[in-house]
Amino acid sequence: MAKHRPADGPSTPATVALDRAGVTYTRHPYEHDPSAQSYGLEAAEALGVPPAHVFKTLLVDTGKGLAVGVVPVDGQLDLKAVASALGTKAVTMADPAAAERSTGYVVGGISPVGQKRALPTVLDDTAYALEVVYVSGGRRGFDIGLSPADLATVTRALRASIGRRVS
Template sequence: MSRTTPATLALTKAGVEFTVHAYDYDPDADSIGLAAAAALGEDPGRVLKTLMALVDGKPMLVIVPSDREVAMKKLAAAAGGKSAQMMKPADAERISGYKVGGISPFGQRKPLPAVIEADALAETYVYINGGQRGLQVRLDPNAAKAVLKAAAAQVSS
């Protein structure tokens, strides 16, 4: 497994401190995020999943703890829209340049608006996908928010 991905290159270029952590990816897991947390021996609240959604038909990134679900009404409100829905996996792969299960918010084909769960910013560190299945980057959640120019909001339930 390569530890250099568009995500790690983007973080390096942005001057963000991070460490890379590989684990055995299970494509059959009920929850990829929860499986990653278990494999890393971390609390699921510290292992964030990157989801791709559509708000009023426009793509955006949603970063939430792996043990939570996105509340679509909260997401739409946080993004200043009327409605939100999850993006179809094939569309998420085409737009992001990553495979589902390995979608990172960093180093995507083009920058997208992003929102990060506000609760995650209280953590001293979080894990976020590093751009391929079975690869996570550990970093300060506020650094992630800054480099993504993300909004912080309560978007999960």
């Protein structure tokens, strides 16, 4: 994977964190359509990659704080599985405003990397079968591609089967 060039997209807290960590990644800006029904599926189409290679960042409320689940955009987050991975009884989806406050990003552009506060993170097991995964780069219309191992390292993610296929 080639190192990025600054002209390949904006500088965001995610790219700054990756640069500081010395992680090799690629930048993928694209024209975001505000009427898109799914940010993730829009990204997969714009990037020309299968939806199973693009991962969405979802925040959950554990009752004691927020945590992050990272799953393919063509699936759903299994709340029971993420609760189990985090060692808690149950989780609910976080309030979008709380997610934005905690991460410093806007919904639809929340990156698992470079959040204002480091949150417990769980990366879906399916990511590890891929050479490159794509996640939000910290803005709508901007994704970054990196190895799942590097994503897990930089976010200190737990590995667990937390995604559910949607038929």
